[in-house]
Amino acid sequence: MKIFWPVFATILAAVAVIALIATRKITFWRIVDLIVGGIFIYAGVVKALDPIQFGIDIDNYKTLPWFISVRLAFYLPWLEIFCGLALIFRFLYRGGLSILAALTAVFIVATIAAKVRGLDITCGCFGHASKNWSFSTHLALDLAILVALVALSFRVASGNRPQNAV
């Protein structure tokens, strides 16, 4: 789907506008929230639109039986969307953060495991739009997301920001 960049940019821009209006101020970490949340919402929407293909993509990892893969294919995208929303609107924030961190970490491990086993996977994390990306591109992006999520969790754990920041 060549609609990746325009759609993603629009979602991001819209969310940024909402956030700016709501808080009249925006910090770097808030932007990280929005970007990461946006990525997961985008990824979730793309997969929710074609759950059958996503089920096949999960099955390609050959770690789960088809029975589970197909049910997961319907569920995971929505989980991503809701957690992405949680990040953006800071509602159930910590819950969303932990779920996304867990998902990303598990996914990275699964991807590396599949690569080691010599399986050919066309990923599926960003739907079939990303099927032409190389393994390293996928891995790099996922690691970057994991790092961002971990950083955000540390900020939460450290009791958080000074009074005036958002």
Place this chain on the structure above:
Amino acid sequence: MKTRILTFTLSIFLCAAARAELKWEQTTADLHPAIGDKQAVAHFKYQNVGTTPVHFKSVHASCGCTAAQSQKEQVAPGEKGEVTATFSIGDRTGQQVKTVTVQTDDPNPTQATTILTLRAMIGTPFEIKPTFVYWQSGEEPKPKTVVVKASKDFPAKNLTVKSNSQVFTAKVEPAGAGEWKIEIQPKETSHPTATALMIQSDFPKEAPRSFYVNAQVNPPVNVPANAVATPAKNPAGPAQQ
């Protein structure tokens, strides 16, 4: 959180430790055959980095269209070689993925089997939708449209169509840059007939590519007749086909 980081790091080390005696330069090959190529060949190079000779038990491909073989059967320590996979493209289009399974006599079962992946993006000069138009016997002979889009690396300017059939006529209408609409219409649909319409492009000049669109009038179907005027009769109507 800490356990997650630990599992993640551990998995990286495990990957690093799992080095086969036979070390492959790459196990995935991305090929981009030119439009019109009949074959795509991938060379999977390897080297025996172990201390004992490696013997190939079998090298075989997932699909009959891919021929795979190893240069040598026995690889001495330090020796290099390659497995060649030749993918006969045939009339395939789009993204093709074929695998070659290599089995060696490595005592470690996970390292004994290697799966080599060959990925080839087969470009077509034209995207034709649909490649087949049909009418039912007795259906109104309205024209049906086939949309043809030329791919980016195929700068055809003109399409002409030839019909060998008495029944079918075809008209080509340009519909923008690199796009055409072909209108196909049968004169009548009373008799079953089938034909292949040849669409000729003007590129490349030396040997312009052509392709076919199939058109046919299907024979009448055996249906209990709403069409038959006398309901008292056998609903199957006159014997068909």
Place this chain on the structure above:
Amino acid sequence: MRWRLRRRTRPVQRNNEIFVSGHWLRQAAVLVLFALVPAIGEAIYFRDKVSWQSPIPASELVTVDQARAWGDSSIWVDARPDEEFARGHVTGAVSLNEDRWNELLPQFLPKWSPDKKVVVYCSAQSCNVAREVAKRLRDEAQLKDGEGKNCVFVLQGGWEEWLKKNR
């Protein structure tokens, strides 16, 4: 367990979270449950289009018995390479493979009409060739039955299954 959750809950006055609802585990549980709702809704919507038990969409697969029951209103397509077809094929099947697609398709099409269901088979269930041929028939040739619905099916179990049932 409540005291443990209590202890880990942050003070309510947080500057930057609009809503706070306690322990992160509880938040995560809420999200996990919330996500189930649209997921189940979507699963219900797609219930007929998905093969819940095996990896090929149910509406595309057909068993040997089902296909044979179609009798004359079916046309069988052998998606395997020429040599395999020559060695043996389903009686009356038409050879249509990707090696010689452009040549074989015009030979197959006159035998088809919208009242005929197409049964594509190849060697063994895990083989993708039948699915690829079926997909091309659906996408490129756009074969559909009289009601505009799918009429191209893949034989479950493939050539081997047919052989078993014909011994």
